[in-house]
Amino acid sequence: MLYEGEAHSSAFILRKGWTSSFKALPSGGQQIVDFQIPGDLPGLRSVLYRAADHSIEAVTLVEAAEIRASDLQNVFSEAPRIATAVLWAASRDEAMVVEHLVNLGRRSAEERMAHFLLELGERLNLVGLSGTTGFDCPLRQYHLADALGLSPVHVNRVLRRLREDGFVTFQKGRVEFHDLARLKGLCKFDTAYLDQKEPLLR
Amino acid sequence: MLYEGEAHSSAFILRKGWTSSFKALPSGGQQIVDFQIPGDLPGLRSVLYRAADHSIEAVTLVEAAEIRASDLQNVFSEAPRIATAVLWAASRDEAMVVEHLVNLGRRSAEERMAHFLLELGERLNLVGLSGTTGFDCPLRQYHLADALGLSPVHVNRVLRRLREDGFVTFQKGRVEFHDLARLKGLCKFDTAYLDQKEPLLR
DNA sequence: CGAACCGTTGAGACTATTCAACACGTGTGG
DNA sequence: CCACACGTGTTGAATAGTCTCAACGGTTCG
Known part of the structure; x- marks a missing residue:
């Protein structure tokens, strides 16, 4: 592409x-x-x-x-205001990259996975593509591996543990949250960085 | 602050x-x-x-x-051209964050350290604060640990190995490159993402 | 039917972490 | 001036986390 x-x-x-x-x-x-x-x-x-x-x-x-x-x-x-809006979008992108950076630098494999799935759910929610219980997800385990800096084998094990512990399932193109609150606790998920509101400058 | x-x-x-x-x-x-x-x-x-x-x-x-x-x-x-320049600066920042992300996700501790020191040297070079043999560096080992997602103890061991293998020394506020070419080879360092030129839009 | 892709599981090796101890230099208060 | 605390760097030993290699089952598709 x-x-x-x-x-x-x-x-x-x-x-x-x-x-x-x-x-x-x-x-x-x-x-x-x-x-x-x-x-x-x-x-x-x-x-x-x-x-x-x-x-x-x-x-x-x-x-x-x-x-x-x-x-x-x-x-x-x-239309300089559009320039501002574009800059805002770029800043939002960077905020997500930063969160991803923290994910890789300072969280365990389970925490990374939990955080990643929650962020994805949240983002999909904002555009109406996710309910509260789960969402459709076209990613493969090797996508997760490349995103989370893990080996595909380890991704599989982590998913198994999260499933067996009743947190979340990732199967057949569908993510289902079984205990959202506990999952958020696991990785200290905080949506502040997604900051849905408009640009500061106006 | x-x-x-x-x-x-x-x-x-x-x-x-x-x-x-x-x-x-x-x-x-x-x-x-x-x-x-x-x-x-x-x-x-x-x-x-x-x-x-x-x-x-x-x-x-x-x-x-x-x-x-x-x-x-x-x-x-x-001055919309300045808006463009600011957006360019933001993009450059993000490019560095992305490189940092790759660092954490897909490189070993030694590669991370090598890449980090080389990037820093390159950036300092652009503003005239670094020679080709090394640069003054106020960072502590625990700064490196927090930046590279490693424990301070491991940072120390990695620095020791790089020093003993004749790559680079990091001591007393000074970084000295002893074999720049081999160090760049170690982490496949490529400066393309630093892209010193001006914005594309004009 | 075979090939390719994806997911799953086990075993062993390796990397990085934690905990603990100590050395050294600096600044501070007695 | 000394004693002491504190920050920083260094090292060893044991442990935990993750990777690699290898094997196998299921699906899909040609």
Whole structure:
């Protein structure tokens, strides 16, 4: 879809489907930076920053609208408030990356998994794609592995433990929360960083 | 200095000294997201995003100029090219966070350390604070631990191994590269993500 | 029917952590 | 001036967490 190193000057608005943004490593592995769900703007950073410093790949079939760099430029000149809104969106992205960073740096495998699933549920909730009990999830265990910095084998074990302990199940494309409160406690989940409100500047 | 949760609507231009941006964890630990060196803009995101989603702390004595949110807003209206430049700076920050994320997710302790020291050297080089053989560094081993997601004890062992293997020394406030090429090979260091050039939009 | 992908499980090896102890330098109060 | 606490760096030993390798079952699809 969109690969590292290409000077690609388009972003997209994702209407349907999921994508992942990741960095490929010389060793052959990859680190997934984030998943995009409907409503997100994959590739936003590549419009502003010279080289796409990471790649984007479709996880499911995708329906997206292109935003060309030149369009963005015009809008910026004519409607500075939109510039602000875009900057806000970029900041929100970065906040999520930061949370992901904390996830990898200072949490155990179980906590990472719990936090990841809760964040995903919360984000899907904001765009109406998740109920309180669970959500449909097209990801594979190896997606989780690349996102959480774990081996696929260990992802499997962690999921098993969370399932056997009655926290959450991840099976056949569906995530079901069985004890949301206890799960949130497990990883000290706090949604503050998702900050759904509008930009500060107006 | 600037703490999480406070709705602080100022950013700073750091003139002299170092700061760190980090997230404190309920468990008592903390994950350092980045260090800021002279020329950086600590707190930029907190201007645009409602709550400061992470904290900033001085590492050394610091000299900084404040940028108020209202000023930024005026500049945005009157000079959209500056809006672009700010967005570019934010994108660069995010690119570094992403690289840090990869560091934590998919590299061993030695690779992390090597990559971290090389990145720091590169950044300091861009602002004239580093030579090719090494640089002055006010960080403690526990700073490295919080940044790299390692225990302080392990940081010490890793530094010892890198020193004994002739890669690099980190002692008494000074980093000395003894075999830059081999060190870059160790962690596959690639500066592309630092992308020193100006914004794409113009 | 076979190939490919995905999920599952076990065993053993390796990495990093925790706990504990000690050395060294610095600043402080008696 | 000495005694002491404190921060920092260093090292060892035991432990916990995660990885790798290997094997196997189920599904889907050609």
